[in-house]
Amino acid sequence: MSQKGDKTRQNIRDTAYRLFAEKGFKEVTMKDICEATGLSRGGLYRHYESTGQIFLEIVNAFSDRQQSEVLTKIERRIPAAVILEELLAKYAEEMSDDENSISLAIYEFYSNSAISKEDNSVKKQYEIAKEVWVELINYGISTKEFSCVNPEAVFHVLVFAYQGVRMYSKLMEIDQKIPKQIVGEIKRLLLKENDN
Amino acid sequence: MSQKGDKTRQNIRDTAYRLFAEKGFKEVTMKDICEATGLSRGGLYRHYESTGQIFLEIVNAFSDRQQSEVLTKIERRIPAAVILEELLAKYAEEMSDDENSISLAIYEFYSNSAISKEDNSVKKQYEIAKEVWVELINYGISTKEFSCVNPEAVFHVLVFAYQGVRMYSKLMEIDQKIPKQIVGEIKRLLLKENDN
DNA sequence: TGACAAAGCGACATATATGTCGCATAATAA
DNA sequence: TTATTATGCGACATATATGTCGCTTTGTCA
Numbered sequence: 371m372s373q374k375g376d377k378t379r380q381n382i383r384d385t386a387y388r389l390f391a392e393k394g395f396k397e398v399t400m401k402d403i404c405e406a407t408g409l410s411r412g413g414l415y416r417h418y419e420s421t422g423q424i425f426l427e428i429v430n431a432f433s434d435r436q437q438s439e440v441l442t443k444i445e446r447r448i449p450a451a452v453i454l455e456e457l458l459a460k461y462a463e464e465m466s467d468d469e470n471s472i473s474l475a476i477y478e479f480y481s482n483s484a485i486s487k488e489d490n491s492v493k494k495q496y497e498i499a500k501e502v503w504v505e506l507i508n509y510g511i512s513t514k515e516f517s518c519v520n521p522e523a524v525f526h527v528l529v530f531a532y533q534g535v536r537m538y539s540k541l542m543e544i545d546q547k548i549p550k551q552i553v554g555e556i557k558r559l560l561l562k563e564n565d566n
Numbered sequence: 567m568s569q570k571g572d573k574t575r576q577n578i579r580d581t582a583y584r585l586f587a588e589k590g591f592k593e594v595t596m597k598d599i600c601e602a603t604g605l606s607r608g609g610l611y612r613h614y615e616s617t618g619q620i621f622l623e624i625v626n627a628f629s630d631r632q633q634s635e636v637l638t639k640i641e642r643r644i645p646a647a648v649i650l651e652e653l654l655a656k657y658a659e660e661m662s663d664d665e666n667s668i669s670l671a672i673y674e675f676y677s678n679s680a681i682s683k684e685d686n687s688v689k690k691q692y693e694i695a696k697e698v699w700v701e702l703i704n705y706g707i708s709t710k711e712f713s714c715v716n717p718e719a720v721f722h723v724l725v726f727a728y729q730g731v732r733m734y735s736k737l738m739e740i741d742q743k744i745p746k747q748i749v750g751e752i753k754r755l756l757l758k759e760n761d762n
Numbered sequence: 763t764g765a766c767a768a769a770g771c772g773a774c775a776t777a778t779a780t781g782t783c784g785c786a787t788a789a790t791a792a
Numbered sequence: 793t794t795a796t797t798a799t800g801c802g803a804c805a806t807a808t809a810t811g812t813c814g815c816t817t818t819g820t821c822a
Contacts (some may be wrong), residue, residue, distance in 0.1 A: 393644055393678055394592075394678060396592035468578035477736065477737055478590060478592075478674060481590060481736040487738045489738065489740055490738065493737070493738040520747065522747065523748070523750060523751050527751045528669055529666065530726070530731045530744075531726040531730055532726075532730065534728065534730035537730070537733055538692075540673065541673055541677055541683065542684070542688060544691040545685065550719065551723075551727065552719070552722055552723050555719050555723045555755055556723075559755065
């Protein structure tokens with residue numbers, strides 16, 4: 371494991387990420403990655419033995435990153451509405467960024483892989499996000515900032531709408547205002563003062 | 567074009583549909599379809615020259631079917647809440663039916679096809695659904711049954727959450743109650759009496 | 763600097779999917 | 793029944809991706 375090797379592997383992952391985001395998982399071959407990186411077949415196989423292996427490394431590096439600064443904010447008693455605002459802004463922003471999204475590739479990958487439905491990174495990310503959101507909403511209810519009947523239900527509306535948008539944006543021009551509309555409606559579901 | 571040929575083509579489409587629903591688009595080859603139908607290579611190619619051609623015929627037959635009985639119900643002044651109830655029930659039911667869903671295959675197909683983002687059947691179905699929903703919600707507002715701030719926004723929450731669920735259900739066990747939660751929250755966004 | 767390991771190369775063997783073609787068989791109509 | 797056409801067959805040629813291997817080049821460290 372030399373420095374050169376590390377650099378090459380990083381380059382392979384970065385290049386592959388672009389290809390996966392652009393074309394999905396199945397559409398990318400080892401040959402494509404060779405050509406895009408400038409490596410030869412032997413050179414590439416020296417480091418990775420399949421597109422699946424490369425893909426998994428990318429995805430796992432991804433899900434490790436995500437974590438709950440939200441929970442520490444709750445502990446520090448920052449108002450729920452403020453935390454909500456920031457979190458929704460992040461969701462809205464990510465919804466608009468289809469260029470760099472490998473969502474579709476992830477779904478393509480896991481939907482046909484041998485990896486159990488109960489033990490893939492999609493499931494894990496869903497569980498983590500759910501925990502954080504339910505915690506946040508309950509906190510907001512306890513401080514009387516939110517008036518939410520069913521925290522889990524609101525979370526599900528948000529997370530699936532979010533994924534729906536990311537998916538659709540691969541297929542058609544998504545109006546920039548749609549992410550804003552969605553987080554707007556989520557806010558209406560949570561905040562008292564917007565009810566009529 | 568004989569009866570036998572029609573029957574064969576129908577059988578090919580039915581079989582291919584199952585395969586696409588199960589494995590996605592890219593994962594299905596002409597060879598797979600041969601084996602699943604019992605046809606030989608030559609026999610299959612006699613009728614269809616690619617998986618893409620078969621897929622498009624299936625998808626188009628699909629989107630032709632969908633149409634607006636909703637609009638006629640509005641004309642007949644059936645209460646908006648009643649129409650809403652029926653429509654949401656249909657959405658919830660479809661969300662739960664991942665076995666027969668080719669959503670993922672459709673997205674896979676169009677996301678890499680040469681077909682314009684502005685001119686694919688996904689876009690078309692979206693436009694049709696949007697028109698119907700906005701019509702329905704405005705009707706409900708006019709009869710004072712709904713108290714909706716932004717009809718289009720509510721539609722977007724629903725349609726994207728719906729697609730998100732269909733997609734996710736390919737990847738992990740989706741709790742049966744989730745579709746109900748989602749349509750429940752949509753109702754809360756529309757109906758006055760559920761506000762607190 | 764010399765020796766050893768890591769990285770890189772590209773031809774090759776293998777595997778799999780595509781698309782074609784001449785021939786066989788089954789349906790249909792005169 | 794027979795001529796004609798549609799359907800079906802499977803071997804074959806083609807194309808493309810995979811994975812391997814001996815060899816060369818490059819980096820690293822004593």
